[in-house]
Amino acid sequence: MNTDRRHFLKIAGISAFALSAGLAGRAAEAAVAPGKYEHGPNTLHAGRWGMVIDTRKFPSEADYLPLIKACHEAHNVPNQPGPHEIKWMWLAPYKEGFPDDENHYGPEKFKTGKFPLLCNHCENPPCVRVCPTKATYKMEDGIVAMDYHRCIGCRFCMAACPFGARSFNFIDPRIAMPSDKAPNPAYPTRMPGVVEKCTFCAERLAAGKLPACVEASGGKILFGDLNNPKSDVRKALAENFSIRRKPSLGTQPGVYYLV
Amino acid sequence: MVEKLLKGPTRYYLWLLSLLVFIGVAGTAYIYQLRTGLGVTGMSRDVSWGLYISQFTYFVGVAASAVMLVLPAYFHHYKKFKRMIIFGEFMAISAVVMCMLFIVADMGQPQRMLNVILHPTPNSVMFFDMLVLFGYLVLNVLIGWVTLEAERLDVEPPYWVKYLVYLSIIWAFSIHTVTAFLYAGLPGRHLWLTAVLAGRFLASAFCSGPAILLLLVLAVKRMTGFDPGQDALKTLTKIITYAMCINVFLFFCEVFTAFYSGIPGHQHPLVFLFAGHDGHMSWVTPWMWACGCLAFASLALLIPPALRDNMNILPWALAMLIAASWIDKGLGLIIGGFSPNVFETLTPYAPTGSEILITLGVYAVGLLILSLLWKIAIGVKKEAGTFELH
Numbered sequence: 001m002n003t004d005r006r007h008f009l010k011i012a013g014i015s016a017f018a019l020s021a022g023l024a025g026r027a028a029e030a031a032v033a034p035g036k037y038e039h040g041p042n043t044l045h046a047g048r049w050g051m052v053i054d055t056r057k058f059p060s061e062a063d064y065l066p067l068i069k070a071c072h073e074a075h076n077v078p079n080q081p082g083p084h085e086i087k088w089m090w091l092a093p094y095k096e097g098f099p100d101d102e103n104h105y106g107p108e109k110f111k112t113g114k115f116p117l118l119c120n121h122c123e124n125p126p127c128v129r130v131c132p133t134k135a136t137y138k139m140e141d142g143i144v145a146m147d148y149h150r151c152i153g154c155r156f157c158m159a160a161c162p163f164g165a166r167s168f169n170f171i172d173p174r175i176a177m178p179s180d181k182a183p184n185p186a187y188p189t190r191m192p193g194v195v196e197k198c199t200f201c202a203e204r205l206a207a208g209k210l211p212a213c214v215e216a217s218g219g220k221i222l223f224g225d226l227n228n229p230k231s232d233v234r235k236a237l238a239e240n241f242s243i244r245r246k247p248s249l250g251t252q253p254g255v256y257y258l259v
Numbered sequence: 260m261v262e263k264l265l266k267g268p269t270r271y272y273l274w275l276l277s278l279l280v281f282i283g284v285a286g287t288a289y290i291y292q293l294r295t296g297l298g299v300t301g302m303s304r305d306v307s308w309g310l311y312i313s314q315f316t317y318f319v320g321v322a323a324s325a326v327m328l329v330l331p332a333y334f335h336h337y338k339k340f341k342r343m344i345i346f347g348e349f350m351a352i353s354a355v356v357m358c359m360l361f362i363v364a365d366m367g368q369p370q371r372m373l374n375v376i377l378h379p380t381p382n383s384v385m386f387f388d389m390l391v392l393f394g395y396l397v398l399n400v401l402i403g404w405v406t407l408e409a410e411r412l413d414v415e416p417p418y419w420v421k422y423l424v425y426l427s428i429i430w431a432f433s434i435h436t437v438t439a440f441l442y443a444g445l446p447g448r449h450l451w452l453t454a455v456l457a458g459r460f461l462a463s464a465f466c467s468g469p470a471i472l473l474l475l476v477l478a479v480k481r482m483t484g485f486d487p488g489q490d491a492l493k494t495l496t497k498i499i500t501y502a503m504c505i506n507v508f509l510f511f512c513e514v515f516t517a518f519y520s521g522i523p524g525h526q527h528p529l530v531f532l533f534a535g536h537d538g539h540m541s542w543v544t545p546w547m548w549a550c551g552c553l554a555f556a557s558l559a560l561l562i563p564p565a566l567r568d569n570m571n572i573l574p575w576a577l578a579m580l581i582a583a584s585w586i587d588k589g590l591g592l593i594i595g596g597f598s599p600n601v602f603e604t605l606t607p608y609a610p611t612g613s614e615i616l617i618t619l620g621v622y623a624v625g626l627l628i629l630s631l632l633w634k635i636a637i638g639v640k641k642e643a644g645t646f647e648l649h
Binding site: 163 | 300369385441448524600
């Protein structure tokens, strides 16, 4: 019994030493080397990611629902309807999404139909301009990203976004979606008090996959490099008439709608 | 000078005690908010700022308004204000502290607030607002304390204070301009996207802030006998009157641009505030009409010199002016800015009980700081023999 205990203490002591030395080494490494990241072998690259939604191929509202489901499941977006709703992609009547483009006599689609809305990943994003901590920032490929761990929850970005693309966790999202029941364990659930929004699936692009909504659309949403004239998105935009939300504000949205 | 806090009549201690008790109650409401999230407020996805940020905005104005005493005294050598300046500076200190508390109360993750300094972002107006507010606090603490100490010792204040005072005058204008820029640079928020917003903010601050100061000084006069001097009172009232006229004028400039241009987006918030949106009447509408009536009533009592200089009427006129400016900036500005929202639809907002309680708690902290600082100022004036009007 005695020897056993001594043996145990020895092992425990050595392990504790090894662990702390290892941690200290890690910490020193982190302190000396500036943070850097490298692209994985499968990462998809673009000068500026953009999206073209061909609304002509979505005859009814219901056709959009699988896209929203795919998005919200991929990012563990809790289902909590009401004033504290979190939405990354959602449907709205034309006059709500495109309020500057009022036309009483247009086709029925623009009076009663719904259009999918999401973050526009603007070229001049007002949300990035106003964020006091750089918790929301523009990546080198044009994606407007969020750092949930740096966000102080001041909601200046929500006041600045003219597209209503941002949601704030007014209540604990893990009540509606506990971490162990999250549909996608590979993506973090959020804490209360931070802002979130669509990220153009930056985490999927890094793994070589297209955004969840694009994948679920079966080719009805195009996703590609707006800087590359040969990309699918540029070809679609060159061949079709497209619109963007509130273009007069000069934010240069990266989401185009073929109508 | 701090020893002046220790001796006072029983009602002074009772006052401090009741403030502390109230702060304690509001503090528990804040802890509840901290634990459960901002869902306890009336704010929502579409009206993402509410009472906290509007009160922050209002009290930046109150803080800046001290300059309406300091500027005439130092740039125009209007000596009659010098007796009262310390009260303005000390009120600015308590107002800035209130502003900071309102910001903290509004944050989703307040324990991360140092991120603003750890990751400084010069392109964010909020970053600048933090800098200028903090700078203004330091300036007023320094200037107020050093000049009061000099008064106590019956010597001239050190020469360098003068330069700090000049700096604080410019600084006062800048804090409220920066606060206006928080709003005026946001695309897609029609009520705020106007170049005249900073001017409106300053005008409303320079009437409401001195009005609050004057009312409080009149209350102190009743309690302690401190007389700011009849001429100083009259001059400050004139300043308040001019500023209120400019404030109302600038509001009507907004109305003209919105309605003569005929651009719907510019009209919607004003229509919402005064007549409702799409048949939906908000609880704010009666407040806004009350605001208009109070504004004109206060001007009717302030513009004729015979009424303005009547000490029985003046407090009422000031109270009406304060109420009008508070409704305009403390309710209409934020709610109108988010109504209608970016989808041109309406999401109703009304502050909840705990939101109001926390707000009143911050008011109580402000009153506590103000009471303590003014107690010191009055004590020093009595000791130095500058309390009585000569």
